[in-house]
Amino acid sequence: MDIAKYTDLAVMYISEYGLKVVVSIAIFIIGKMVVKKITALLKIVMHKAKVDNTLVEFLSNLIYFVLLIVVILASLNTLGINTTSFLAVFGAASLAIGLALKDSLSNIGAAVLIIIFRPFEVGDSIEAAGASGKVEEINLFSTVMVTPDNKTTTIPNSKIIDSNITNYSSKPIRRVDLVFCIDYRDDLKLAKDIMMQAIKDDSRVLEEPAPFVAVGELGEKSLNFVFQVWVKTENYSIVRFDMLEKVKLAFDTHGISIPFPNMNIPLIK
Structure with a gap:
């Protein structure tokens, strides 16, 4: 049953x-x-x-x-x-x-924004969140950069999104900006000709945009020249260093001096 x-x-x-x-x-x-x-x-x-x-x-x-x-x-x-x-x-x-996981989720959201809007990519040289270097990796939580002295820096993506981002690799050419100072007693025209010659002798300097050299300021103790040349982005650092050396050596050869600050220390008797 x-x-x-x-x-x-x-x-x-x-x-x-x-x-x-x-x-x-x-x-x-x-x-x-x-x-x-x-x-x-x-x-x-x-x-x-x-x-x-x-x-x-x-x-x-x-x-x-x-x-x-x-x-x-x-x-x-x-x-x-x-x-x-x-x-x-x-x-x-x-x-x-x-x-x-609030912080982790904000990093993921920032990673999505970085990937969508592409302010930089892997391989670019950037400055962001107080650090600068070459981007080695972009993952969901952080961006990994290698500094010029070969240190690895890991920055949370949210910190990068919240900061100003400077991408040094996004454009094919960059401008090298330098300032050269000469004594008021030196030949202004000769100094300018020396700088222009240094530019002409360097094949890495682009003809367009045209180089620019001019007196930018009548300083307290010196004439200050604005020195601007355009180069390919990959040549920026080496051209900058070379120009500093070439112009200084040429100034020395032609007897043009670069003033340096004087400090007067009064003697108390």
Whole structure:
């Protein structure tokens, strides 16, 4: 008698929930397959659009996770389970995790902005957040730079986004700005000719934009020349150093002096 009762009960539950369970499992399996297909398709589209690979991986993982949550909720809903409570728990958990990882999430958001707007790329020489160097890596949390003296500097992406960013590699040419000072007693025209000759003798200096040399200031103890030449970005540092040396040696050869500050110390008797 009891066996018949339990058998009837089992048949009733199977008939009532069996189809729902099958449909729920089917929704989950098929949904998961569709989510994978959608994610793979979006990755292909983003790669064709030349979106940065770091951003592609981040967005594809995020999209996959969100869509999979939707599939799971749809599967549970088919079983007749009220998913409202799950959404509430998921929302509360997301809020708690978000607050706990606030700084990390801000770095991820900053990484997305860096990758989308591209103020700099890997290989560029930049100055940002009080540091300067060559960008070696941009990941989701930080930007890694190598300084000119070969030190590795890691800066949180949020710090970079919040600061002024100077990209020294974004343009193909740069201007070398120098100031040369001569004594008031020296020949102004001769000094200018010497600087122009140093420019003409250097093949790395570009003809356009044209070089510029002129008196920029009548200083307290010296005539100060503005010296500007344009070079390819990769030649900037070496040309700057070479010009300082060449002009100084040429001044010495022609007897043009560069004044230096004098300090008068009174003697108390």
